[in-house]
Amino acid sequence: MFILFVRLLVEAIASEGRCDTILPHTSTRQDRMSNPLLNTSGLPQFDAIQPQHAKPALEELISAHRQKLATLLDDSDARDFATLITPLEEMGHELSRVWSPISHLQSVLDDPEWREAYNDSLPLMTEHGTELSQNKQLQEAYQAVADRMPTDATASMRMLVEQELRDFRLAGVALPDDAKARYREIAQEMAGLHAKFDQNLQDATDAWHFHATEESQIAGIPESSLKRAQDEAVTEGVEGWWFKLDYPNYHAVMTHADDRSLRESFYQAWSTRASDQGSDPQWDNSENIERILALRHEAAALVGFDNYADYSLATKMAGTVDEVTEFLTELADKSRGAAKKELQQVQTMTDVPLEAWDVAYYLEKLKQQKFAVSDEELRQYFPFSVVKRGMFGLAEKLYGFSVVENPYVSGWHDTVRYFEIRDKAGNVIGSFYTDLFARKGKRGGAWMDECIVRFDLAGKTTAPVGYLVCNFPPPDSDGNSLLTHTDVVTLFHEFGHMLHHLLTRIDYPSIAGINGVPWDAVELPSQFMENFAWCYEVLEKASAHYQTGKALPRDVFDKLDASRHFGEALSMLRQIEFALFDFRLHACYDPAKGGQVLETLSSVRDDVALLTYPDYNRLPHSFSHVFAGGYAAGYYSYKWAEVLAADAFAAFEESGIFDTETAARFRREILEIGGSRDFMEAYIAFRGRKPTLDALLRQSGIGKAA
Numbered sequence: 001m002f003i004l005f006v007r008l009l010v011e012a013i014a015s016e017g018r019c020d021t022i023l024p025h026t027s028t029r030q031d032r033m034s035n036p037l038l039n040t041s042g043l044p045q046f047d048a049i050q051p052q053h054a055k056p057a058l059e060e061l062i063s064a065h066r067q068k069l070a071t072l073l074d075d076s077d078a079r080d081f082a083t084l085i086t087p088l089e090e091m092g093h094e095l096s097r098v099w100s101p102i103s104h105l106q107s108v109l110d111d112p113e114w115r116e117a118y119n120d121s122l123p124l125m126t127e128h129g130t131e132l133s134q135n136k137q138l139q140e141a142y143q144a145v146a147d148r149m150p151t152d153a154t155a156s157m158r159m160l161v162e163q164e165l166r167d168f169r170l171a172g173v174a175l176p177d178d179a180k181a182r183y184r185e186i187a188q189e190m191a192g193l194h195a196k197f198d199q200n201l202q203d204a205t206d207a208w209h210f211h212a213t214e215e216s217q218i219a220g221i222p223e224s225s226l227k228r229a230q231d232e233a234v235t236e237g238v239e240g241w242w243f244k245l246d247y248p249n250y251h252a253v254m255t256h257a258d259d260r261s262l263r264e265s266f267y268q269a270w271s272t273r274a275s276d277q278g279s280d281p282q283w284d285n286s287e288n289i290e291r292i293l294a295l296r297h298e299a300a301a302l303v304g305f306d307n308y309a310d311y312s313l314a315t316k317m318a319g320t321v322d323e324v325t326e327f328l329t330e331l332a333d334k335s336r337g338a339a340k341k342e343l344q345q346v347q348t349m350t351d352v353p354l355e356a357w358d359v360a361y362y363l364e365k366l367k368q369q370k371f372a373v374s375d376e377e378l379r380q381y382f383p384f385s386v387v388k389r390g391m392f393g394l395a396e397k398l399y400g401f402s403v404v405e406n407p408y409v410s411g412w413h414d415t416v417r418y419f420e421i422r423d424k425a426g427n428v429i430g431s432f433y434t435d436l437f438a439r440k441g442k443r444g445g446a447w448m449d450e451c452i453v454r455f456d457l458a459g460k461t462t463a464p465v466g467y468l469v470c471n472f473p474p475p476d477s478d479g480n481s482l483l484t485h486t487d488v489v490t491l492f493h494e495f496g497h498m499l500h501h502l503l504t505r506i507d508y509p510s511i512a513g514i515n516g517v518p519w520d521a522v523e524l525p526s527q528f529m530e531n532f533a534w535c536y537e538v539l540e541k542a543s544a545h546y547q548t549g550k551a552l553p554r555d556v557f558d559k560l561d562a563s564r565h566f567g568e569a570l571s572m573l574r575q576i577e578f579a580l581f582d583f584r585l586h587a588c589y590d591p592a593k594g595g596q597v598l599e600t601l602s603s604v605r606d607d608v609a610l611l612t613y614p615d616y617n618r619l620p621h622s623f624s625h626v627f628a629g630g631y632a633a634g635y636y637s638y639k640w641a642e643v644l645a646a647d648a649f650a651a652f653e654e655s656g657i658f659d660t661e662t663a664a665r666f667r668r669e670i671l672e673i674g675g676s677r678d679f680m681e682a683y684i685a686f687r688g689r690k691p692t693l694d695a696l697l698r699q700s701g702i703g704k705a706a
């Protein structure tokens with residue numbers, strides 16, 4: 001249900017309106033003045049916003065919006081774009097501006113009060129979203145607008161109304177009252193469960209550490225990780241090396257630690273987080289998972305779908321459960337042979353049968369032997385500041401704008417920076433915050449999120465603003481943060497999302513930027529950008545050895561490029577395993593049998609995986625994408641969008657990767673359109689044809705589609 005709720009949070013909220021009348025009463029005006037969250041005239045005031053502002057701000061705003069909505073709906077003349085849609089869009093925009101810092105701060109700050117404030121506020125948002133999406137009168141008002149659509153209405157206008165009406169249908173607007181009430185209860189409970197899932201994962205991760213006192217324990221682990229662990233030990237007041245269980249540490253150990261038992265203990269800690277096999281039962285996500293699956297199924301059934309996977313596809317580019325299953329199966333079939341070969345080669349590196357904690361380690365060894373290029377050698381060429389400048393330079397070259405830091409805007413942490421994208425005339429098209437280094441309590445992974453969505457209606461214009469968040473190694477005591485090439489790819493990926501959010505030309509926030517874009521297409525701009533991190537012409541400008549200042553040498557790049565494909569088929573199968581697990585779990589859910597989570601996982605692994613996993617492995621319990629994020633019955637979207645991204649990038653390869661005409665077409669047909677067009681149509685407008693699997697298979701070194 002999360003997708004629906006995300007859509008509700010984004011679209012139904014955006015479909016609320018706001019009249020430009022005076023505020024309801026004087027005390028409210030005073031609250032507004034004293035509550036910095038309610039000041040939506042500019043950027044969020046991060047230096048003033050406190051957890052205790054969250055709930056009162058939302059309560060006040062939602063209550064004011066309820067009154068305005070009632071006034072709007074009572075006025076039966078207000079049934080066109082100017083009188084109904086514009087005020088609704090404006091109210092939604094205002095609410096999302098208040099909500100964004102709340103949701104953002106709880107994910108980047110290690111602050112129990114923010115977490116509590118978020119948990120207290122979330123039900124208000126969910127309840128309000130459901131209330132709107134189940135408002136029959138509101139749905140009828142949209143229908144009236146649709147019925148009176150002027151002949152000169154733009155495609156955006158038509159699409160906006162069409163999507164809203166679809167979402168009303170999906171939210172069960174036509175249900176009898178008791179079913180509607182049940183639907184609302186589910187929404188409420190689900191939002192809490194998603195948050196709890198993530199918080200359990202965070203707490204379980206934070207609770208684990210490894211303390212090394214002997215050098216022999218940490219042999220093979222790269223200098224940069226050791227330095228961090230040493231700094232951490234100093235903070236903890238102990239001798240030696242202190243490793244927390246964050247992704248950079250996990251990755252460093254799994255890829256480099258010579259001590260097999262150390263790799264195994266990290267693997268076990270990582271793969272049992274927040275589960276019945278984990279260190280502390282209080283963070284076990286087992287019951288959350290069961291409950292989430294049951295509620296998703298129930299909600300999907302309430303609005304007339306056989307299962308949650310069907311429901312999820314109602315808002316996707318892909319059409320049916322079979323289409324997705326066939327897509328994943330075809331990719332798996334085409335990758336399996338190459339993956340087997342890769343695994344056989346990795347096995348030649350050791351006499352011991354490979355276990356899950358050996359593959360990354362020996363793959364890296366084999367890569368070094370075969371291509372003589374290591375993550376650590378590459379890392380020396382990628383100081384964060386150089387990579388960032390190179391990436392901005394690339395975007396400037398492709399799209400003709402400039403990216404300029406504005407040092408006068410402050411964020412929520414002293415490492416946060418703020419950048420503006422300016423057109424040739426110097427106008428700000430959009431801007432974004434960066435928060436890029438790992439720290440305790442900050443949610444793991446990397447993501448882009450909306451701070452402000454573009455709005456340009458009724459003479460009021462707001463440029464979009466975003467958050468770019470990563471978890472790179474924090475600058476060491478010399479001030480260096482050296483990225484692996486994988487980190488570089490991640491940064492390009494998130495920046496791709498950012499451009500999608502910022503370059504939109506759509507005036508209505510509910511279909512601007514990433515809003516209203518089908519989830520299986522939303523990863524196109526991000527994965528498309530990743531391709532540039534594999535081009536020498538780009539990396540030459542985005543690298544400089546941290547000691548000598550020399551750009552990445554061509555021969556080192558050639559080795560990196562040659563190594564790119566190695567392990568790709570294995571990684572493709574692994575992603576397909578995740579995607580099939582997620583999809584089957586939702587498509588085959590049977591209320592009589594419950595989630596059958598581990599059974600489904602093991603049947604998918606029988607079909608797809610080449611390795612056997614230890615019995616304690618609990619992938620689902622930390623699978624936030626599916627149980628706390630918007631990818632439920634939608635994880636396949638990554639592969640789906642990757643096909644689009646590879647095929648789109650092939651257009652650049654055909655015309656020269658810096659070809660500004662191709663870039664302008666990509667910007668116009670894909671990046672600017674938000675959710676204002678059928679996505680396949682838009683893609684064809686860019687590419688001149690439908691996408692094919694060929695480019696992705698070629699890019700992964702697997703060969704052409706049969």
Ligand SMILES: [Zn+2]
Pocket residue numbers: 493497523526
């Ligand atoms: Zn992404």
